[in-house]
Amino acid sequence: MDIIEKIIEVLSQVKESKTGQSVTQLKMIRDLKVEADNLHLNIYLPSADYEFKSELYSDVHDVLLKAFPDKKIHAHFINKSAFADAPNLLLPQIKNFVAIASGKGGVGKSTVSVNLAIALKNLGFKVGLLDCDLYGPSVPTMLGIQNERPKVQTIQSQNKLIPIDVHGMPSLSLGNIIEPEQAVVLRGPRLAAIIKQFFQDAMWPELDYLIIDLPPGTGDVQLTLVQTIPLTGAVIVTTPQQVAVIDAIKASNMFLMEQIAVPILGVVENMSWFQPLDMPDKKYYIFGEGGGERLASLTNTTFFGQIPIVEKIRERADSGKVFEMQAGEFYAEIYKEIAQKIDKKVTLRNMVMAPTKKVEQA
Ligand SMILES: Nc1ncnc2c1ncn2[C@@H]1O[C@H](COP(=O)(O)OP(=O)(O)O)[C@@H](O)[C@H]1O
Ligand SMILES: [Mg+2]
Incomplete structure (x- = not known):
């Protein structure tokens, strides 16, 4: 298992409070990257006024720190409105x-x-x-x-x-x-x-x-x-x-x-x-x-x-x-x-x- 797989496995334990589903299932964790001792990720929020923001942040941070104590965690919030998914318009099939x-x-x-x-x-x-x-x-x-x-x-x-x-x-x-x-x-x-x-x-x-x-x-x-x-x-x-x-x-x-x-x-x-x-x-x-x-x-x-x-x-x-x-x-x-x-x-x-x-x- 490479480190990205391990990170995803760890993050899948974090549940989003509104839906009770895991953050990975909800595709809220994006842009996951490991560079030397730094672990970067973005957390995509469903809306700008999402009420469980701080709770979610500490949950994500805690599980990662526990599983990867030697890594620096850099987690950032991104509002879904800024979600830059590029739809594959040319060949959606x-x-x-x-x-x-x-x-x-x-x-x-x-x-x-x-x-x-x-x-x-x-x-x-x-x-x-x-x-x-x-x-x-x-x-x-x-x-x-x-x-x-x-x-x-x-x-x-x-x-x-x-x-x-x-x-x-x-x-x-x-x-x-x-x-x-x-x-x-x-x-x-x-x-x-x-x-x-x-x-x-x-x-x-x-x-x-x-x-x-x-x-x-x-x-x-x-x-x-x-x-x-x-x-x-x-x-x-x-x-x-x-x-x-x-x-x-x-x-x-x-x-x-x-x-x-x-x-x-x-x-x-x-x-x-x-x-x-x-x-x-x-x-x-x-x-x-x-x-x-x-x-x-x-x-x-x-x-x-x-x-x-x-x-x-x-x-x-x-x-x-x-x-x-x-x-x-x-x-x-x-x-x-x-x-x-x-x-x-x-x-x-x-x-x-x-x-x-x-x-x-x-
Ligand atoms: N694992 C392998 N065992 C035996 N022959 C191989 C193997 N991989 C490639 N070849 C042969 O090596 C040659 C070059 O392979 P090719 O796929 O055309 O390379 P490329 O596309 O990178 O230029 C071909 O003749 C191919 O049949
Ligand atoms: Mg070729």
């Missing part, structure tokens, strides 16, 4: 937008995006997959749909893209729209227009999660994305070695910039070790050790887990057979656990933080 990011290319971001989407789907969630890597869209190959084109439907005289349904998972990628070799010539405005089209001109169904595969690093795609939709959070993928971690920190910092403010949900370490099938007791740490955990601790986020190098993962990704991942298979169980942890983190995030605001264009 999508509950959570989760971006999969990395510092470097080749760390397995697309592979993680695809398998994570399938794992979440297997847990019973409605999941969509959007490939925003316009420079190297690899999702269609992994899903085995590289020759399919999304249908276009005219709705109220507007042309709308219908995401391609892959085993019940709607998916869109530039790779299904133009020939792959054309992708590299995309520049700023053209690129922004495509990203916006993926949201504004696409008919996404109701979804619990839209998983968004990003290009590596920080650039136009990432920027356009945060200006187009309110991202729920980002998952950072890294390999275990130090150089990958350094680049991943740069990518994380972009999301954390004050004017962007997309929460980092946590870290997935990919290619953690190689385990030969015929010698399952042997583990080779080809790319070093400990990078994912270090990155999670440096960014104060959750470490979701480690995915080893598995030949089947590569084979299925290359041949469009990712959906053949079977429950009970070694790596499927790892993905299942990671998916559960991410879902838990998103649920917690939504309890204690206002929805991310779309970044306004300068």
